Amino acid sequence: MCAKTIETKDITYAGLLEGNKDWVKDMIQTDPAFFDKLSAGQAPPVLWIGCSDSRVPANQITNTRPGDIFVHRNIANVVVHTDMNLLSVLDYSINVLKVKHVIVCGHYGCGGVKAALGNKQVGIIDNWLRNIRDVYRVHESELSGITDETQKFDRLVELNAIEGAANVTNTSIVQNAWANGQELSVHAWVYSLKTGIIKDLEVTCTGIEGVPAAFKVSL
Incomplete structure (x- = not known):
């Protein structure tokens, strides 16, 4: 029996x-x-920080409806402290919408992460990808020990999401919310394009005690 072919709709x-x-x-x-x-308004319990990749739509892959998830997306779901766009979304979602969960979700096969693994110039995005190369630098001892290139690629995708979640907790926005007694958890996930399954990387942080001393802010 022949396998069923999935036809791509002609988008106009x-x-x-x-x-x-x-x-x-x-x-x-x-x-x-x-x-x-x-x-009438929105009261989503979740902020999703994901990749701009068209194959990773937050609502569809979590089986949720419009209004359930507040979404920020960029190339390779990068979280950096100088990104005012992301920080504005984070501030609004936590202090106005009062979300209870912030999820940084990467995905295997991410083009941005793959480009960061190489040295070929891509364009202006090279400057953005430096943030992922910093993740590689921090975890170089682990990554350099992985000889299989696909496994190394997948692991950098995971580490990028983990570091992104850590960078979320390092912000004064999140730490002030915890100091004020707000219920808030920060998570790192990775989505598989091949299976459709989300992997919880199990690095959830729920309070200031999970923040390294160097990044704790005086409140």
Whole structure:
């Protein structure tokens, strides 16, 4: 028996607008009050910091609906303390939306991480990828001991997510929330494009005690 071929839909500009109408129709059929509730406001319990890769949509892979997850995405789900875009999202989600979970989710096969493993110039993104190369530098002893290139690639994807989650906890935004008694957990995940399964890297941090002394801020 031949395997079923998955056909890729031909995406056009007009097709996007038609697709929107179809989606609205489907949502109203499922829940006539859906858009009334959605327009009333948002109170998502989760902030998702993920990769811009089109194959890793937060809602679809977690089986959640619009309004359930507040999302920030960039190339290779990088978290750095100089990124005012990300910090603004983090501040708003924690101090206004009062999210209970911040998830940094990478994905195996990430093009940004793969590019950071090599020395070939890509363009202006090379400056952004330096953040991932810093992750490699910090964990060089472990990574240099991995001879299989695919395994090394996968491990750097994991370490990038772990370091990203650590950088979230190192912010004064998160530490102030904990100091004020706010319930907040920070997690690192990795998603597999091959299986569709999310791997919890089990590095959850729920309080200031998980922050290294060098990054603890005076409150």
